[in-house]
Amino acid sequence: MQRRRYPRALALVALATALATATTSAAPTATAESPAPAETRLSATIDAILADARLDGAQAGVVVADATTGDTIYQRNGDRRLIPASNTKLLTSAAAMELLGAGHRFTTDVLHTGARRGTVLTGDLHLRGGGDPTMLAADYDALAARVAAAGIRVVGGNLVADDTRYDATRLGPDWTWDDEPYYYAAQVSALTVAPDTDYDAGTVIVTATPGAGAGERPQISLTPPNGYVRIDNRATTVATGTTNVSFDHEHGTNTVVVTGQVAVGAAPTSDWVTVWEPTGYAADVFRTALRRQGVQVLGRTVLGRATPASATGIARHDSMPLSELMVPFLKLLR
Structure with missing residues (x-):
């Protein structure tokens, strides 16, 4: 299996970002006639990268701005329309680390409503997604095993797949329609499945x-x-x-x-x-896992319904910390 990778472009932006940070934190104030030495070094470094023979025939646009003032420190072809591809990950990963924190874990929960009568659950079984992009089939197997270990053998109600942490918009408004089958255009859901540890969820x-x-x-x-x-x-x-x-x-x-x-x-x-509708995909994988563990769900599968606040927890899966998740997220360039 081959992926499209753009390590050179990502390295360029990452280097520019790092140098810009150093510039904003350590450089002396520059005059209009004389830029700061750090800014001069930054420009020279980026110019050297862009002049590399390995980039012959490539198109590159670079803008480096001061994170505090917003002033442009360096720019080349900054107004040219190019596809940012995996360079966008620099922004999303920085935002996630800032807002969620390095220790954040995404959770996936199994809960139930209704009463227990021996090995029979009279209510619904709820699978509640927390936006974990690393959920594997093996993780759903482990959750199903926890349900069986709790003594439940029959679910009289439905299996409810709760993806309401996110909205129901599955595709980006500007995504190219003919990219729809490809892994880099997978639908977005708070409840999904990744087929392997590359974590291409959905x-x-x-x-x-x-x-x-x-x-x-x-x-x-x-x-x-x-x-x-x-x-x-x-x-x-x-x-x-x-x-x-x-x-x-x-x-x-x-x-x-x-x-x-x-x-x-x-x-x-x-x-x-x-897949089309990843919530249903996750529900199917979990329902199959329950069957393997000897748990029968008599009702149907219901998608997109919120879990009642009164539901009782049975099992939880925690993802790796966000800091660890950043390794496959940033290393496997699309």
Whole structure:
């Protein structure tokens, strides 16, 4: 699986940010005719980076501003419209660390309403999301095991997936519509699933393995395994040639269409594909986990309903601290 990575661009902005911080905290006051030495060094450093031969043919826009006054310290092509990509993470991560704190943990809770009668819960079981982007299928398994350990074997009511910590807007208003299937455009929900420790929440990993012979359909598998996503397998196994497979999903559905070809004997090929309505995805993974733990839910799955304040807690999962989460968040550049 290949990702688009922009380490050079991110390093440039990170360096500029660090130098700007040093400039604002330590530089002497500059006159209009004579900029401060630190500002001169900053400009020279950024100019040298932009002149690197490895950036030949690339477009770069840089603006460095004083965090206190807002004054521009350095700018090149500052008014040129470019896609910021993962450089945006510098702002969101700084805001999160400032507002939430390095020790903040996202929580996911399981609660219930109604009475307990032996191993039977007469009310609803609530899965309440706290915006954790690192929730894996294994974490939902652990929550389900806690429900079983509490002595509950039958839930007479519904499984309620509470994603109300965030609003119901799933996609950004300026996101490109044809990026919708790709992991970097996954829908936003306070209750979601990440397929692996890259933590691309709201996606599944789809893998195509060649069939035994030419003309056969490749074998398609999902990580994590689930019944929420359907596969429309239109791909073919070929005797020779290169593997060239596309994974796409139809708008408004959770049908993943697999097209292209896989060569006999070739290694499996995989990619991340977004799901439609990640709250339902999380609920499906949790419901399956409950079933594995011997807990039967008799009612239906209800999405987007807030948990009553009177609900009784059963289990909680805490994410890693925000300071640790920043490592995959910033290191895995999109």
